[in-house]
Amino acid sequence: MNRNLERFCYRNERRGIPNLMKWVIIIQGASYLINVFSQGDAFWSLLMFEPSLVLHGQVWRLFGFLLIPSQNNLLFLAISFFFYYWVGSSLEQDWGRMKFTVFYLGGSLCCVLYALLCTGLYAVNLIGPIDTLFVAESLNLSLLLAFGTVFPDIQVRVYFVLPVRVKWLAVVAAGITVVQLAFPPYSLYSFFPLACVANYLVFFAADLIGLLRRTSVNRAKTVSFKHKVRQARAEKGYVHKCAVCGLTDADAPGMEFRYCSLCSGYQCYCSQHIFAHEHKKG
Numbered sequence: 001m002n003r004n005l006e007r008f009c010y011r012n013e014r015r016g017i018p019n020l021m022k023w024v025i026i027i028q029g030a031s032y033l034i035n036v037f038s039q040g041d042a043f044w045s046l047l048m049f050e051p052s053l054v055l056h057g058q059v060w061r062l063f064g065f066l067l068i069p070s071q072n073n074l075l076f077l078a079i080s081f082f083f084y085y086w087v088g089s090s091l092e093q094d095w096g097r098m099k100f101t102v103f104y105l106g107g108s109l110c111c112v113l114y115a116l117l118c119t120g121l122y123a124v125n126l127i128g129p130i131d132t133l134f135v136a137e138s139l140n141l142s143l144l145l146a147f148g149t150v151f152p153d154i155q156v157r158v159y160f161v162l163p164v165r166v167k168w169l170a171v172v173a174a175g176i177t178v179v180q181l182a183f184p185p186y187s188l189y190s191f192f193p194l195a196c197v198a199n200y201l202v203f204f205a206a207d208l209i210g211l212l213r214r215t216s217v218n219r220a221k222t223v224s225f226k227h228k229v230r231q232a233r234a235e236k237g238y239v240h241k242c243a244v245c246g247l248t249d250a251d252a253p254g255m256e257f258r259y260c261s262l263c264s265g266y267q268c269y270c271s272q273h274i275f276a277h278e279h280k281k282g
Contacts (some may be wrong), residue, residue, distance in 0.1 A: 005202075009099040016098030021088025024104070025081045028069040028136065032077060044068055049115050051122035062115050066108055070136035083156075084140055087147045094150060103203055107142045110195040141177060142196035144170050149204050242270040244277050 009016075017023070035043040047064035054061050071077035092100040148170025155163050177193050201208075229239050238248035240257035247270050249257060256271040263280045 005102070006099075009096065009102055013096050013098045016096065016101040018097050019089070020092065020097070020101055020104055021085050024088070025085055027067060029077075029081065031067045032069055032074075049118075051119040054115075054119050055123055062119070063108075063112050065115070066111065066136070066139075068136060070140055080140070084143060087143050091143070091146060091150065103146065103199070104139070104143075106202065107139050107196045107199040110199045111138065111192060114192060114195040138193040138196040141173055141193055142200045144173050145197070145200050146203065149207065240268050242273055243267045243280075244269060244273040 031043070031047070035041055038044075047061065047067055049061050049065040050058075069077055069080070071080050088100070088104070091103070095103070144166075148167045152165065152167035154166045156166060156169065157163050158169070181190060181193075238250040240249045241247070242257065243263075247255065249255065252270075257268055258271070258274045260267050260269060260274065260277070260279065265280065267280055269277055
């Protein structure tokens with residue numbers, strides 16, 4: 001995360017919205033209930049983002065779509081609310097409420113700015129109209145990516161049955177999004193998830209770059225180590241040799257060899273002598 005942004009969040013911790021994810025779920029749940037009692041999704045039709053109607057004065061559509069939940073089915077909506085409340089509250093507890101507030105509202109702002117871009121392109125006849133749009137899925141994707149980055153090894157049960165580590169769940173969700181974007185029908189509105197991913201990268205670009213660098217260095221060290229092992233085996237016929245009895249890994253392939261940290265130099269011992277030898281001093 002950018003140091004200036006990190007410093008800002010730390011200094012303004014009290015200004016963050018406490019239990020933000022709870023309020024998001026309450027608002028989206030209320031939106032769902034109001035829509036259920038309206039005729040033919042009449043309430044959601046007033047919130048959906050449509051550039052033509054924005055240009056006719058219905059400016060609330062630039063942010064009203066954020067109130068529409070990601071699911072229309074009550075069961076799946078309840079599961080989604082339960083899961084993302086846990087995700088959001090866990091991130092808030094780990095980050096602090098201001099950092100989480102900036103992250104979630106930043107993703108929402110990215111969506112609104114992208115909506116403004118789409119409206120501008122529609123105004124100059126560069127894109128056509130839109131029917132419906134559920135941006136909550138994009139915001140949930142950014143939450144899942146953040147959660148998978150911060151808590152990669154936490155295990156969840158998909159639909160309470162299949163155990164999966166969160167990092168792989170995030171990778172699968174990102175992969176599904178990429179596949180959806182790769183195939184027609186193509187639309188500028190289909191790229192709303194990228195607006196939320198851009199917000200995710202603002203927070204985690206430095207961490208991801210550091211991870212790639214560490215992975216590259218570790219891979220190089222592994223390749224170098226394997227090369228040295230092959231070279232030693234080719235020159236001497238073995239890799240490890242006990243400094244006491246002279247036993248090698250070529251003589252006893254199943255023998256375990258270790259190196260003593262109390263001996264001067266790089267002294268190797270078999271499992272029978274690692275704890276029963278006199279330490280060599282320089």
